[in-house]
Amino acid sequence: MDTDTVGIRYGSSIAAAALTGSLLVVVKLTAPYEMLLADRFVAGAGWLEIALLATYAGWLVRKFRKGADPRLRVGIWLMFSIVFFTQFILGVSGLDRFLLSGALHIPVPAVVIAGPIYRAGRFFMPILFLSTVVLVGPAWCSYLCYIGAWDGFCSARKRRATPISTGWTALRVGIFVATPATAIVLRVAGVAGRPAGFVAIGFGVAGAAVMAFVSSRAGTMVHCTGVCPLGLAGNLLGKISPFRIRIGNSCTECGRCTAACRYGALDAAHIAKRKPGLTCTLCGDCFVACREDALAYRYLRMSPESARILFLVLIVSLHAVFLGVARI
Ligand code: SF4
Numbered sequence: 545m546d547t548d549t550v551g552i553r554y555g556s557s558i559a560a561a562a563l564t565g566s567l568l569v570v571v572k573l574t575a576p577y578e579m580l581l582a583d584r585f586v587a588g589a590g591w592l593e594i595a596l597l598a599t600y601a602g603w604l605v606r607k608f609r610k611g612a613d614p615r616l617r618v619g620i621w622l623m624f625s626i627v628f629f630t631q632f633i634l635g636v637s638g639l640d641r642f643l644l645s646g647a648l649h650i651p652v653p654a655v656v657i658a659g660p661i662y663r664a665g666r667f668f669m670p671i672l673f674l675s676t677v678v679l680v681g682p683a684w685c686s687y688l689c690y691i692g693a694w695d696g697f698c699s700a701r702k703r704r705a706t707p708i709s710t711g712w713t714a715l716r717v718g719i720f721v722a723t724p725a726t727a728i729v730l731r732v733a734g735v736a737g738r739p740a741g742f743v744a745i746g747f748g749v750a751g752a753a754v755m756a757f758v759s760s761r762a763g764t765m766v767h768c769t770g771v772c773p774l775g776l777a778g779n780l781l782g783k784i785s786p787f788r789i790r791i792g793n794s795c796t797e798c799g800r801c802t803a804a805c806r807y808g809a810l811d812a813a814h815i816a817k818r819k820p821g822l823t824c825t826l827c828g829d830c831f832v833a834c835r836e837d838a839l840a841y842r843y844l845r846m847s848p849e850s851a852r853i854l855f856l857v858l859i860v861s862l863h864a865v866f867l868g869v870a871r872i
Pocket residue numbers: 653684685686689690691692693695767768769772773774775776778
């Protein structure tokens with residue numbers, strides 16, 4: 545194997561492992577309390593956890609590089625969410641080593657927007673969300689969100705995505721406006737944390753029902769594209785990042801990718817314009833469906849392959865870091 549081949553084959557894995565390891569080392573050395581779970585049980589074991597997560601990131605990039613795989617993406621996303629919620633359940637059951645700091649917040653994405661407005665403080669989650677948006681655009685909603693993973697799981701139960709009514713789009717815009725407005729009203733009215741929390745839980749339960757009964761029948765992520773206000777924030781703010789999906793001239797407008805896109809971002813009009821709609825989260829699932837190899841990542845002047853590798857290194861590293869430190 546010549547040096548170039550080795551560099552191409554292993555470079556992205558080494559980059560992901562190094563980035564994951566570096567980020568986790570910074571977290572370990574600077575966080576005000578033990579962030580790595582292993583450190584909470586055996587002093588110093590966090591270094592081993594960092595090594596394992598860095599190795600995992602390197603391995604995962606290699607898997608993705610072999611070709612976009614929607615099942616792998618949904619699988620690792622769901623695994624992250626299961627780890628996240630298992631820690632949450634153990635934490636609220638009294639094993640507080642599984643909680644982040646002990647300051648609980650409700651794990652509903654709308655609370656990332658509404659919570660800091662209601663409390664006028666605790667901006668950690670919005671800052672974390674915005675940091676990912678700067679790095680990987682709207683890909684929070686296809687790799688990182690602990691709730692969206694379940695909408696991905698429900699929609700994947702059907703083989704093909706089917707179009708959903710435009711009424712859902714209008715509903716999401718309404719919820720996007722209503723979310724901060726509700727937080728302001730609750731704050732100004734002096735509503736206490738517990739009843740305010742019930743509003744958030746009710747919203748979360750309604751969202752779960754949409755996943756279970758609507759997304760699973762449509763094969764499309766109706767919760768994420770038709771309900772969740774944080775998803776719309778990601779779609780809009782995601783334009784800050786230069787990452788884009790573009791459809792090249794080899795496209796024959798066969799429509800195969802339409803059924804592969806769980807985010808409803810590739811209808812005939814989008815394909816004709818050679819770019820996905822606003823709801824695209826850069827997930828990459830559509831690549832597998834295209835026989836003409838017409839879909840590609842773009843990032844400034846990079847070649848499509850370099851842009852894809854950069855995206856994979858960043859998103860896989862964030863996934864591995866979240867796996868290690870994301871908890872409530
Ligand atoms: S749309 Fe909302 S629930 Fe879905 S992935 Fe994005 S933030 Fe999470």
